[in-house]
């Protein structure tokens with residue numbers, strides 16, 4: 001007896017056939033030659049439904065779920081499409097994903113057994129085919145009934161599964177002779193088993209998998225559990241019952257018809273139907289396949305390929321828009337995803353940008369958020385949560401569209417630059433690598449590149465499938481300490497029994513390198529972003545604590561020569577540090593809850609770190625935070641502190657926690673095990689977290705967000721202080737204020753730091769520097785004004801504009817900065833004026849001067865000019881056969897320049913002068929500079945120059 005021969009087949013006398021075309025075995029009530037699955041056969045239901053009546057998505061889902069409910073299955077709510085409970089994948093790709101790994105590895109019980117679900121799933125491996133093949137989607141609902149059989153409890157397996165499937169199809173009105181079961185093998189994720197593909201009228205409606213083997217290095221082994229893993233395509237069922245030319249026409253309802261009205265589409269059902277019928281028989285994977293498909297269809301319809309493309313391409317774009325926006329809606333709804341260029345956000349942006357390009361192709365003047373609005377109103381009946389998050393979803397779309405428009409503005413320049421480089425290298429084509437780079441780094445889709453570029457651009461039909469594949473890998477960091485703890489008893493974690501215990505006795509189990517392992521410990525090892533405890537073990541300093549497996553290792557500074565294994569020791573935690581770490585950790589959860597309420601549902605934790613000095617929380621958000629948003633988050637967080645809410649911590653079965661609190665508990669990512677530790681700040685925030693927390697929120701003391709910055713596309717980092725660190729911080733601020741001016745209002749300190757672009761620590765020095773520079777500038781201005789008056793008789797009075805400024809407010813700081821800046825400008829202006837006057841004066845002197853040995857020599861002393869300015873004057877005023885010696889003297893220093901346009905050597909003259917004035921010189925024949933300093937340097941130089 002074949003392992004595929006189930007009770008139904010025996011009872012109803014099914015025949016086991018072998019397909020004449022593909023050779024596969026399949027079961028049917030009547031004898032048949034062909035398996036019925038494309039490419040052996042083609043779709044036979046288009047225009048001719050095999051079901052009793054046409055059901056829409058909603059009706060079909062309801063029909064399915066209630067059918068299984070009637071047959072004693074429990075209906076389970078869908079899981080999010082963002083698979084937060086797993087760390088190996090971003091998205092839920094099948095209904096069984098919901099139960100991997102925890103149910104399948106028997107860590108937890110299934111939520112019901114047997115159960116039925118309609119699970120939203122997301123896959124990007126066919127994204128380029130969406131809209132083109134008549135059946136591919138990125139988001140789809142996989143309806144499924146699952147049964148989990150163990151040695152203790154047998155639910156049902158093959159016989160009942162096939163019977164249920166069969167009865168379901170019969171109840172839909174499908175004639176039994178049209179139902180075929182193809183024998184097949186399934187494998188995935190290290191498991192495998194036999195399966196049936198269920199075919200009706202050429203379309204594969206369902207797969208019935210009997211997961212029963214585990215792949216091990218020594219071959220297949222039977223699993224502890226036998227799993228009924230079925231998958232029924234909701235969209236395909238709906239299509240079958242509506243018998244529309246393709247799947248899209250059956251499922252997108254109001255959204256599609258509304259868009260069609262906007263575009264004025266030529267609808268040719270015959271062409272579309274034929275197209276999807278033939279597409280159904282082909283596995284379209286690349287451009288060759290697609291071209292072949294188009295050729296086949298045009299032959300069959302007897303029209304030109306160009307004509308075919310003209311008819312179907314607008315529709316393909318419309319279908320893609322419907323699919324992509326539906327998927328995007330669920331992604332943005334299910335939490336924690338903001339379109340970006342990394343991780344899961346990458347895929348949201350991919351959908352958004354492809355949609356925007358399709359809209360452009362169609363000349364459809366609609367915003368992304370308008371289409372999302374249509375989707376939400378169409379789907380809210382089945383998914384009320386979409387309506388609840390509507391504002392948030394639409395805002396994310398608007399922000400993303402704006403970013404896209406900015407990308408386009410920058411795009412032309414970026415592409416022109418690359419094009420230039422390529423042309424210079426004689427390259428006439430933009431390569432695939434360039435296209436990938438332009439998309440990944442600049443968000444420019446290949447068709448934009450084609451539009452903006454004059455070079456040849458070949459876009460592979462599977463471009464997006466390729467880049468999606470490159471980004472699907474989830475990075476898991478495995479930074480592990482390499483110490484073998486095999487055979488060591490798990491450490492008793494006293495900190496979970498009582499997080500307030502500071503002193504304890506324990507026994508030393510082992511010492512390895514400079515680590516001590518105890519039988520029990522209150523020392524919290526580094527984890528969940530919380531730094532490790534410090535303290536002492538029998539007087540030895542504990543400087544770090546790590547956990548490997550279930551064993552805690554205490555790192556000791558100094559040597560362990562005197563440590564005796566099995567000895568009892570007195571241990572003590574550095575309580576100041578621990579309390580501070582708990583304050584920062586609890587504050588992290590409080591702020592996380594506040595950010596979600598202020599920014600929207602898309603705001604999730606993307607990372608966190610708690611040290612003694614600072615807390616850090618990274619959250620997903622689309623834009624930089626406005627001051628007002630930061631203030632609201634901070635205010636809300638402090639209200640929660642004030643309200644002194646209780647913090648309840650308990651271990652709970654994973655499934656129970658998910659049921660009560662939802663998947664939002666996985667803020668810190670996936671957590672292992674069947675029992676998870678839930679930290680519940682009553683009425684505010686619930687997270688699965690292994691860290692140590694205070695008993696109630698008031699113990700946090702207070703929270704101040706001291707910095708908010710964008711650290712990555714779609715991620716904002718909040719830095720904050722709480723508890724003692726906050727007190728110290730505030731004290732230090734007061735100290736700084738006193739250093740500047742005791743009358744300065746505390747809340748203006750940050751504004752002042754911003755004015756000077758320094759952090760507040762540097763503020764007193766910075767302000768002093770600006771003030772003394774301003775008064776120095778004032779003096780220089782007066783000097784320059786004097787000088788200019790002497791030469792030209794012209795009076796400037798810039799110097800009088802500036803007064804000494806006392807910093808007692810942000811306004812006065814702003815004035816200091818403004819005055820400093822404008823005094824710099826005035827200085828430059830007067831210097832230029834002086835320079836020009838000197839150039840004129842020196843030129844005149846050269847003209848009227850006397851030649852000695854064919855050379856005219858001019859000497860000039862001035863002040864307030866730099867060496868560069870002296871050189872400029874020399875270049876502009878020295879004629880042929882001229883030599884200029886010009887010096888600038890300020891207080892006790894002087895610079896001079898010797899510039900020769902003659903046969904005299906500048907450097908030897910400069911050396912002569914520097915010898916006389918005890919200075920230095922360097923340069924060459926035509927230009928030399930010298931410098932010197934000392935008391936009365938002015939008259940020294942004057943004497944020196946006279947000698948030359």
Ligand SMILES: [Zn+2]
Pocket residue numbers: 019020021022023024034035036037040
């Ligand atoms: Zn076949």
Ligand SMILES: [Zn+2]
Pocket residue numbers: 528585589668687688689690691
């Ligand atoms: Zn935590």
